[in-house]
Amino acid sequence: MRLLVVEDDPRLLKSLTRALREAGYAVDSAADGTEGLFKAESADYDVILLDVMMPGLDGWSVLDRLRKKKSTPVLLLTARGATSDRVRGLDAGADDYLPKPFDLPELLARVRALIRRSTGQSTSRLELGDVVLDMRSKTVELAGRPIPLTPREYAILEYLALHRGEVVTRSTLYEHLFDESEDTLSNLLDVHVFSIRKKLGAEVIVTRRGQGYLVEP
Amino acid sequence: MTLRLFPRSLRWRLQLWLAALLMLVLTGFCVAVSRLHRISEFQRIDEGLEARLAQLRTSIRDGSGPVTKGGRPWEGPEEREPRGRGRGGPPPPDRGGPVGPEGRERGHLQEPPGVDAFDEVISQFAPSQAKGFYAAIWSPDGFPAFRSPLAPPMLPLPIWSPAPGRSQIRTRGEYREAYYFTMPRACLLVGQSLRADLDLIARFDRRLYTAGLLVFGLGLFGGWYLTTRAIRPIENISAAARRISDGHLSDRIAEADEGSELGRLAGVLNTTFDRLEAAFARQRQFTADASHELRTPLTVMISEAQTTLSRPRTAEEYRETVETCLEEAQRMRRLASSLLDLARLDDAEGVGPKESVDLGPLCADTVAKLTSTLGAESRVAIQCDCQPAVMLGQPDALVQVVTNLVSNALQYTPPDGEVRVTTRTEAGWVSLTVMDTGCGIAEEDLPHLFERFYRADKARGRSEGHFGLGLAIVKAIVDAHRGEIEVQSLLGQGTTVTVRFPGNPE
Numbered sequence: 104m105r106l107l108v109v110e111d112d113p114r115l116l117k118s119l120t121r122a123l124r125e126a127g128y129a130v131d132s133a134a135d136g137t138e139g140l141f142k143a144e145s146a147d148y149d150v151i152l153l154d155v156m157m158p159g160l161d162g163w164s165v166l167d168r169l170r171k172k173k174s175t176p177v178l179l180l181t182a183r184g185a186t187s188d189r190v191r192g193l194d195a196g197a198d199d200y201l202p203k204p205f206d207l208p209e210l211l212a213r214v215r216a217l218i219r220r221s222t223g224q225s226t227s228r229l230e231l232g233d234v235v236l237d238m239r240s241k242t243v244e245l246a247g248r249p250i251p252l253t254p255r256e257y258a259i260l261e262y263l264a265l266h267r268g269e270v271v272t273r274s275t276l277y278e279h280l281f282d283e284s285e286d287t288l289s290n291l292l293d294v295h296v297f298s299i300r301k302k303l304g305a306e307v308i309v310t311r312r313g314q315g316y317l318v319e320p
Numbered sequence: 321m322t323l324r325l326f327p328r329s330l331r332w333r334l335q336l337w338l339a340a341l342l343m344l345v346l347t348g349f350c351v352a353v354s355r356l357h358r359i360s361e362f363q364r365i366d367e368g369l370e371a372r373l374a375q376l377r378t379s380i381r382d383g384s385g386p387v388t389k390g391g392r393p394w395e396g397p398e399e400r401e402p403r404g405r406g407r408g409g410p411p412p413p414d415r416g417g418p419v420g421p422e423g424r425e426r427g428h429l430q431e432p433p434g435v436d437a438f439d440e441v442i443s444q445f446a447p448s449q450a451k452g453f454y455a456a457i458w459s460p461d462g463f464p465a466f467r468s469p470l471a472p473p474m475l476p477l478p479i480w481s482p483a484p485g486r487s488q489i490r491t492r493g494e495y496r497e498a499y500y501f502t503m504p505r506a507c508l509l510v511g512q513s514l515r516a517d518l519d520l521i522a523r524f525d526r527r528l529y530t531a532g533l534l535v536f537g538l539g540l541f542g543g544w545y546l547t548t549r550a551i552r553p554i555e556n557i558s559a560a561a562r563r564i565s566d567g568h569l570s571d572r573i574a575e576a577d578e579g580s581e582l583g584r585l586a587g588v589l590n591t592t593f594d595r596l597e598a599a600f601a602r603q604r605q606f607t608a609d610a611s612h613e614l615r616t617p618l619t620v621m622i623s624e625a626q627t628t629l630s631r632p633r634t635a636e637e638y639r640e641t642v643e644t645c646l647e648e649a650q651r652m653r654r655l656a657s658s659l660l661d662l663a664r665l666d667d668a669e670g671v672g673p674k675e676s677v678d679l680g681p682l683c684a685d686t687v688a689k690l691t692s693t694l695g696a697e698s699r700v701a702i703q704c705d706c707q708p709a710v711m712l713g714q715p716d717a718l719v720q721v722v723t724n725l726v727s728n729a730l731q732y733t734p735p736d737g738e739v740r741v742t743t744r745t746e747a748g749w750v751s752l753t754v755m756d757t758g759c760g761i762a763e764e765d766l767p768h769l770f771e772r773f774y775r776a777d778k779a780r781g782r783s784e785g786h787f788g789l790g791l792a793i794v795k796a797i798v799d800a801h802r803g804e805i806e807v808q809s810l811l812g813q814g815t816t817v818t819v820r821f822p823g824n825p826e
Contacts, residue, residue: 114648115620122627156612158775182612204618207626 104149104218104258105129105279109139109165110180111157119152126211127241127254129282136160143169147278150217152210155181155192163195170196176217180205215239222265229264231318234303236264245303255280256299259292263308263318272315330554331547338543342536350532354525361521362496365512366489369498372444372453373487373510377500379441380457380508445470453512460504477507494518553582557589569597602771609773613655613787617648624648658789661720662772665796671714674801676824679709679718679750680743686722687741690730699735702726709743709750712824717797724790725754725817731786732815733758750823755816761809769807770795794819 106128110116116132123130131146133139136157143151143165151169155162166177176198181188184202192200198220199213215238219227229236235244241257243250252260258280263271273292296308296316309317445455445468457466458477467475478490478499487500497511560573572590577583621644628641665671684706691702722741729739737757744751761769768774775788798805803821 112616112620114644115616115623118620118623118627118644122623125627125630182615183608203615204622207623207630210623 104262105131105146105282106214107131107133107139107142107146107148107151109133109136109143109151109157109162110154111135112154115154122207123152123211123214124282126214127258128214129258129280129285131283136162136165140165140168143175144172147275148175149221149279150214151175151177152214153177153179153197155179155183155188163191166192166195166197176221178210178213178217218265224265229261231264231267231307234307236261243303250302252299252302253295256295256302259295260299260303260308260318263316267318268320270311270315270317276316331551334547334550335540335543338547339536339540342539342543346532346536346539350528353528357524357528358521361517365496365514365517366498369453369489369496369510369512370487372455373498373500373508375441375444376455376457376508376510377502379437380502442466442468452516453510456507456509456511458507458509460502460506465506471511472513475509475511478509480505480507553580553586557582557586561589564593569593569600606772609788610655610659613773614652617652617655621645621648655787655789658787658793661793662789662796665793665800670800671717671797674712674714677711677713677715677718679711679713679752679821680706681708682715682718683722683741683743683752686719687726690723690726694730700730700733701738702730703738703740706741706743707745709745709752710824711750711801711821713801713821714797717800721794721797721819722752722754724794725752725819728790729754729756729758729815729817732756732760737814745823748823750821752819752821753816755814757814760811760813760815761807762811763809766807766809770805 104127106123108116108119108123108130110119110132111134113134116134120130120132131142131148133142137160139151139153140160153162153165162179162181166179169175169177177196178199178201179192179197180201180203181192182203189200189202198217201210201213215227219225219238227238229238233246236242236257237244238261241254241261243252243257243260259276262276262279276292296310300308307318309319311317442455444450445453447469450468450470452470453468454471455466455468456464456471456475459465462477464475464477472495476492478488478497478501480501481488483501487498489496489498491497491514494514495511496514497509499507499509501507557573560571563571572593573586575583575586575590578587624641624644628638633641684704687702687704726739726741733739733756739757740753740755742751742753742755744753765774770791772792773788774792775786795805798819798821801821803819806818806820807815808818809815
């Protein structure tokens, strides 16, 4: 899952980026509205965390312009916590609203909820036959037995499982699993998929030659 | 206590005053009219009485006079022997004493002594012609000599008083009488019953007072209408003011008539409300900005701490987290102290006790301290030309003014630039000028420069940890010293900030 954080305060931006990366997300950052809008329009993010009060292009304007092109889930972060501000934010097209200062666990839960909702999932448990993913603790069980996966392996499996029945191209996977700061090798993906199959069984991820990967419904 | 008995409502007060005034005026008017009417009625009556009395006098002066049945002629006023009255007559009653039936009998006994003026006059007092008048004549020794038929049974002789040649008037019960004493003190009297006239006067008075009451009622009604009309704009104003105080800050009083006093009052109030609303908006903005500035470091601290605590870390990672938290805490401390400064300056106390300060050395010291703190970090040349400039001020606050202005100048001046600080005394004023060759301030930013949390260079100011309160504090301190502040700036060429304080030459 790849997130974009748009926040004008450099320290908060750094801190949020770090926290989200630790939670297993690929995170891009933007230090103002203009940069944020550019990034949001040029890549497919799973969730955008958007600060409202920014100099220059503020959060409202970014949201307004983004909504003309994309329906990426947006979580507004702001120091303005009045009801009228929340209503305005949600009506402007935001998917959720979190007033500062917030607790990190709440922020992470809201991000997870946004991802679930945007993929049509209602619970945080994903069942693929014998394989069960717990999106809250980011763990995988095979026939009731916990299987340790690396964060990257888990991220690949989670993304494919959330888009069950769809063929996900390698470039889409790249886009959603690696942030802008990472230099990815083209065969890195194959290495991770090989490792997942070894741990959970070969049939869990199907390869469509020349198209991409698939988790069957 | 008396005030509390009086109604509070302006309308009722006006109405009460109007009623009192109207009552006073109308009562005065009615009483005056009634009195004048009465006087004129009595004058009319007296004229009638005196005309008849004059006829009686004339007739007697003509030589004729009443004669008793006994053939004793009564001497007229012309007679030279005042004591020569009837012989063998009864003793005269006391003058002014009641005239008994005997006297009336005498009157009845009198006969017309032939066709002369007296008889003609007397005949006018016959019941058929008298028109309510009656006449009586007393001889000089006080005997009733004549009495007309309509004369009341009790008719005393008037008391003699010296009024030579003039008739006199008396009111006796319901009778009005004019009388005249001839030279030998014989008395002629013509009288009239006042009953009919008094009735007429009373009826007139009743009508007059009824009309007065009617006018009073009309006046009250008109007054109520007028006060209602006059008070309506005031009620509009108070209703609007109530709505505004209930929180509808953008409500205004509908100004009906700009020219009237109340219209002007509404205009003044609306202007006040505009100012208040603007002040409220500024205050709200200030609170929102302050809370935003406080929430950001808090968010960083919470998120850093929670991330770090989520799993075991190396000592180095913990150290980094603690450092970040410390930085944020210090940022909050700076903000808190700036906010505290502003709050204190907004207070009635202002900057605190003032003393005589020489701005010159104070300025030089502050600049020297700033330079040593910044050290090699800043490569901007600071030039100080500080001449003595004595003023009345609070030294710590003035140090803050210099610090804020100079650090601002340094912040926006590129490394090869220059900052010049000058103090001067001219024409009773002390001036402090901070001039830089920095990036300058855009014209649209100039009017907002001293607003709280306003940053001309928004992105940069924020990322470098400036809150946009420095110049607001400077402005507040300068205001507290009754000084002036002026900013001139050219984009790309530099900025000059001039502060002027009233000098203190002692």
